[in-house]
Amino acid sequence: MKTFHARMRFGSAACSLAVLMLAACGGGSSGGGLGSGDLLVGVLAPFSGADAGLGPAYYAACLAAAPAINNNGGVGGRQVKCQQFDTRGEPADAAPAASAMVAGNSNLMAVVGCTSDEASAVAPIVDKAHIPMFCMTGQSEFNKTNLKYFHRLVPADVYDAFAMVGSALYGPNHAPYKNAALVFGDDIGSQAFVDPATKAFTKLGGKIAINQPIKLGASSYRTEVAAMLKSNPDVILTEALGSAGTYLKEVKTQNGGKMIPFIGTSATIDPTWFQQVRDAIGIDDLLKYYAGVDLGYTFSGPAYSEFLTNLNAAASTFKDAPKYKQRGSTLHLYDGIIMTALAMVATNSADPKVYNSKIIDIANGTSSATVVNTYKDGVAALKAGKSIRFVGAGGENNFDQYNNSQSGYILVGYDKDGNEVTVGHLTPDQTSKLIAAGG
Amino acid sequence: MDLYVAAFGFGLVGMSVIAIAAVGFTMQFGITNMINLAYGEVMISSAYVAYYVNKAGVTIWVGMIAGALFGAVFSFLLNRFVYAPFQRKGTSHIGMVIVSLAVSLMIANLLLPIVGYYSVSYQDTTGGLLRAGGIVLTTNQIAIIGVAVVLMLLIHGLLRYTRLGKAMRATAANPTLARNCGIPTQRVIDAVWLITGALCGLAGVVAAMNSDSFAISNGAGFLITALAAAVLGGAGQPYGAMIGAVIIGLVTELSAAAWAPEYKEVVAFGILVLVMVLRPQGLLAKRGALAAAG
DSSP: OHHHHHHHHHHHHHHHHHHHHHHHHHHOOOSBBOOSSOEEEEEEEOSSSTTTTHHHHHHHHHHHHHHHHHTTTTBTTBOEEEEEEEOTTOHHHHHHHHHHHHHHOTTEEEEEEOOTTTHHHHHHHHHHTTOOEEEOOOOGGGTTOOOTTEEBOSOOHHHHHHHHHHHHHHOTTSOOOOEEEEEEESSHHHHTTHHHHHHHHHHTTOEEEEEEEEOTTOSOOHHHHHHHHHTOOSEEEEEOTTTHHHHHHHHHHHTTTOOOOEEEOGGGOSHHHHHHHHHHHOHHHHHHHEEEEEEOOOOOSHHHHHHHHHHHHGGGTOTTGGGGGGOHHHHHHHHHHHHHHHHHHHHTBOOHHHHHHHHHHHHHOOTTOEEEOSHHHHHHHHHTTOOEEEOBTTBOOOBOTTSBBOOOEEEEEEOTTSOEEEEEEOOHHHHHHHHHHHO | OHHHHHHHHHHHHHHHHHHHHHHHHHHHHHHHOOOOTTHHHHHHHHHHHHHHHHHTTOOHHHHHHHHHHHHHHHHHHHIIIIIHHHHHTTOOHHHHHHHHHHHHHHHHHHHHHHHOSSOBOOSSOOOOEEEETTEEEEHHHHHHHHHHHHHHHHHHHHHHHSHHHHHHHHHHHOHHHHHHTTOOHHHHHHHHHHHHHHHHHHHHHHHHHHHSSBOTTHHHHHHHHHHHHHHHHOTTOHHHHHHHHHHHHHHHHHHHHHSOGGGHHHHHHHHHHHHHHHOTTOTTTTTSTTSOOO
16 A cells, blocks of 8 residues: 555656646746747636536637737737636636646647636646636635736626625615525635625615525525525525526426516626526516626727627637627636737737736726727737727726726616616715625 | 425425436346446436427427437437447446446537537426415426326336336346346347336436426436435335435425525435445345345
């Protein structure tokens, strides 16, 4: 046994060393010049498991961004490619996937995805390999992160939770809800909303009728729904990706065919979620009883127009790509990839240690910077010796010193085709109250 | 108290679904000596067959028959063209388990580009709501319980009172002796794959109806529950699988009512572990319909 364990330890050490050496090779090109050969954007996200709906949204972002760069000269002539790396939404699967990705691809220019399911596990690995990453996680542990290569283009989950509470208390077309059921999946990402939502809602006069974590992927939620209905909530605050249809259908069934209003996080603005819930409870009830929150997108302008054209064209590679035309994360990650490419051009370097810090310069800009909306315009401005600020399909970015970019929320719903519809806004006063209440 | 009564009612539905799946799984193992880890993927494939039939405007009850037929044919072909050749070459038990695991992964990955990763629902599968003494069930859930009861009775009748059933039991007990006694064991095994495949397909459709919304990723969950009920009852024992289904179905729902619902499966599988520690052979080992005489 001792020999066996000794061998195991030797094997593990050898593997770790090999991975680190490969990662080191992958992370660093030697500075000056943009080099040659294809560049790779790693889409590190769940493509299977309960959150399998998330990865495709990010992959679509990459498929739209790649032609925006490649059709305009590439990054110093280098073409950008996209590759999926499946985390299965589980840290235990995500860490080896991330290690394999950085070890096996010396041409990684950026990594996108890393949801709350796996960000804690993968972000340190990607950071250690010096690859800029754009993560779709709202976890508070990244609010003041020391990871230099980590970037977050969406607010922390607490703000999503505050916006949901804002929708419940100040949303249009209904009296303030006072008795809320919290129905969130038992995954790390979904549970992150519970505490801030509870604090904000109760401090502003509401009552939590029931806090019900549900096991994602369970075959049924009958008893859970019976318990939830017994608490007589007037609204459900929820994020239970993958299980929303099953749960909500049961609500409708046990409630005698009548839905209870439900408010979803920004992750519920998603074509997969829309289809699942529509099929489960019917389009009429979805339109009538659902409210969501989202970042304030305009879905217009030159950046969005180019994004949309490329996204539709990406259908030849990934037929569902056009469905993500109004998915916030798809827009943001598209912008993240374009900004990375512009940073590489601006620094004339394929070395992430060189171009990483330039990403934030390009996103935030300076007072004298030329605002550009497309990669083509950005490259032209840089070649003309100008300083630029990139305002992309997802709108302006404002990174803080922890590489977190913040923006405000809107209250939304769906139309019958699954397009996002703005139904209201939170005033600055309401937003301040929510943040103060939620701590 | 009302919640516990309601949970008991929901448990009846859950155990009905599990029973259909678990009995098919355990018969497959008991007679063919094959731990078929692709069972869950065949279930979900059958659920999708029923989905497409249903989507074409046909009632889900006809879709259920289509799912059962698909499950039967698919399982039969799976054995004929994949499992049986390996068994003929003398592949070990553990080797066969790995083969079935590989088949499971292949089915899931072949299915993914066809059906997509998103969840789907059958149309009009809820039915009216019936309330009785705190139990709240839809007419379709009651129908699912009825389907399970009828199927269990049919399985009982098949194993106890038909020549095929007796041949199955003989083949399960000692295939060489059965063959020497003139029982066409190969045909018996073919029949077993057809029958258990039909149960598998039907279980897939019923499980999908039970979930209201299902996706390709549910296949693994279906397998685990069926496997747990089969092992709890005693591997290879149909009556044991029925008892296992009752325990897992009821405990899962009642524990959700009594405790934190996110741990309901932990409680059910905790009981499984406890039983395995106290009685490793399962609850009904050597006493079920497929056990050797004596």
